[in-house]
Amino acid sequence: MGTGLKITAFAAALAATFGAAYGVGRGVDPIMERPNGHAAHAEPAGRGGAARDGHAAHGEAVGAAEPPGGLQIAEGGYALDLKTPRLEAGRAAEIRFAVTGRDGRPVTAFKSEHGKELHLVLASDDLAVYRHLHPVRAADGTWSVPAELPEAGGYRVFADFTPDDTKGAEKLVLGADLAVSGTYAPKDLPAPTATVQVEDGYAVSLAGDLTPGRAAELKLSVTKDGRPVTDLEPYLGAYGHLVALRAGDLAYLHVHPNEGGPGPVVSFGATVPSAGTYRLFLDFQHGGKVRTAGFTVAAGGHLAA
Incomplete structure (x- = not known):
């Protein structure tokens, strides 16, 4: 792994303060206003101003900067086909999806990154629920993974992958919306x-x-019962994995640490282009189990001494 890895997926500036109108109560299909990272007149079909068929939505500025990762369902000729758009809160189910290529067919060739062809991340709109999953691909290109989401509401599904094709496709993060039915009570x-x-x-x-x-x-320091953990275990080839999600539009970034030892400190290089509020989720492994620590960070402010 290279030293000084930088957060590079946040390519677009945070131009407005994001907010959402949430309703509390019972409903089979929760409905909420979805924020997006573009002009106020953009169609709500996609978080990044992109319609679900991959075309530009009405109101998107021509020549605008590329949106951050995960805001579009299609990019570079590839699209995320979520075959399970709806689940029930608290009930185990299987999430199925495919990545389609330039020919519209499911992609079956991917480059491996940290031991996996594809990383799948799920996050609720209020960022209270986070999952980092590793689905299995069938021969026909359909991916599947078991999941049980505890809270009702809107979720975002992120597929992080690099196609292995002859045209040199780059790493992509595509996103799609997932509805989880049940009693909806968003959290701050x-x-x-x-x-x-x-x-x-x-x-x-x-x-x-x-x-x-x-x-x-x-720098993220891990302790157990007040003592530094100096024997973190490799998890997918690294001592820690960091996912950053921007509050409001859920702009996505998946990075890995700078070179270093097995703890207690795992460090990451980070560059964000604008002020805003982010949730950082650190996955680390110790004692044979993967655990997750979540932080709320205001970019532009001091985090700790």
């Missing part, structure tokens, strides 16, 4: 804090600054 974002408690006595502390337009180093 947790307040920013330098240390979060994780299950089984683990805690993770975050140190560093996110300054828009400047490269920064984020």
Whole structure:
């Protein structure tokens, strides 16, 4: 792994303060206003202003910068075909999808990254629920993975992959909407804090600054029962994985740490172009189990000493 990996997927500036109108109550199919990262007149079909067929939505500026990862369902001739658009809260089910190529057929050739051909991330619109999954691909190009989502509401499904084709396709992150039925009670974002408690006595502390337009180093320190963890286990070829999601439009980024040892500190290079609120999710493995620590970060503000 190279030193100083940078967060590069946030290609578009955060031009407005995002908000959502949420309703609380019972409903089979929760309905909510979906924010997006483009002009207020953009069609709500896609979070990044892109319609579900991959064409530009009405109101999208011509010549605008490429949107951040995960805001579009199609890009570069590839599209995410989510075959399971609806689940029931608290009930185990199988999520099925395919990635279609330039010919409209399911893609069956992918480049492996950190031991996997494709990484699947699910997050609720309020960022209270997060899952990092690794589905299995059938011979016909259909992917499947079991999942049980505890909360009703809107979710975003992110497929992070690199097609293995002769035209040199680059790494892509495509996103699609998933509805989870049940009693919908959205949660507020947790307040920013330098240390979060994780299950089984683990805690993770975050140190560093996110300054828009400047490269920064984020250091995440793992402890168990107050003692530094110095024997983190490799998880998919790394001692930690970081996913960043921007509050409001759920712009996505999946990065990996700078070179280093097995703890207690795992560091990441990060560059964000604008102020905004983000949720950072760190996956780490210790004692044979993967655990996740989530942080709320206000870009442009001091995180910890």
